[in-house]
Amino acid sequence: MKSVLETIMNPSGAWLNGVVSQMFHLTAVLYRKRQQLLKAFESFPGPPSHWLYGHSSQISQDGELNQLLSWAKKYPYAYPRWFGGFMVSLTINHPDYAKTVFGHGDPKALTVYKFFIPWIGKGLLILHGPKWFQHRRLLTPGFHYDVLKPYVSLMAESTKVMLDKWERLITVDKSVELFEHVSLMTLDSIMKCAFSCHSNCQTDRSVPGVSNPNKKVLVSQIHSSLI
Numbered sequence: 001m002k003s004v005l006e007t008i009m010n011p012s013g014a015w016l017n018g019v020v021s022q023m024f025h026l027t028a029v030l031y032r033k034r035q036q037l038l039k040a041f042e043s044f045p046g047p048p049s050h051w052l053y054g055h056s057s058q059i060s061q062d063g064e065l066n067q068l069l070s071w072a073k074k075y076p077y078a079y080p081r082w083f084g085g086f087m088v089s090l091t092i093n094h095p096d097y098a099k100t101v102f103g104h105g106d107p108k109a110l111t112v113y114k115f116f117i118p119w120i121g122k123g124l125l126i127l128h129g130p131k132w133f134q135h136r137r138l139l140t141p142g143f144h145y146d147v148l149k150p151y152v153s154l155m156a157e158s159t160k161v162m163l164d165k166w167e168r169l170i171t172v173d174k175s176v177e178l179f180e181h182v183s184l185m186t187l188d189s190i191m192k193c194a195f196s197c198h199s200n201c202q203t204d205r206s207v208p209g210v211s212n213p214n215k216k217v218l219v220s221q222i223h224s225s226l227i
Helices: 004-009 011-040 064-074 095-102 110-120 130-143 145-169 178-195 215-226
Strands: 078-082 088-092
Touching: 064 088, 088 095, 130 145, 145 178
Parallel strands: none
Antiparallel strands: 078 088
């Protein structure tokens, strides 16, 4: 019978030893990462999670929104949501918490923001660090409070038109698709703020471009590119 040393030294034994070593190393790295995450989020109570699956087993594809709303009521300030055993995000439900967390200026999570790069490029939303401050300084004069203040009433006016439409629609016992309404409200606000044009596009469907027959095709293309 070969000794253990001889088994390890032959090619097949060395390969097996390397695989086992890598597995132990990976296990140690993942364990350390999970312990760090648990310590970082220990101050935030949240729903119980599985050590490997996280909260994935508790959320169905059709009932995700209801489950998130249920957790938001139970944890009204913030709670950790686990996407598996080694990825977690802080779900914030209270504005004071959002103000504190978002005001820290921590590095942005590239695992999330990288999906936006093909769509909007490496702009102010994606950048961080010195480049972010450089771009911010260039944009700040154009978005100063005194410059934007006159547009608040115009955007509020467009929003009120949309809400008035919703008030009429909710009297009918059927679901309402909000995407088109919000898109028209956004278009109405842009027309007023950028071009000083009161197009009434939210209520007047005869406005050029509003009833574009290719609109649904364009929307589906945008959705498919994002998904």
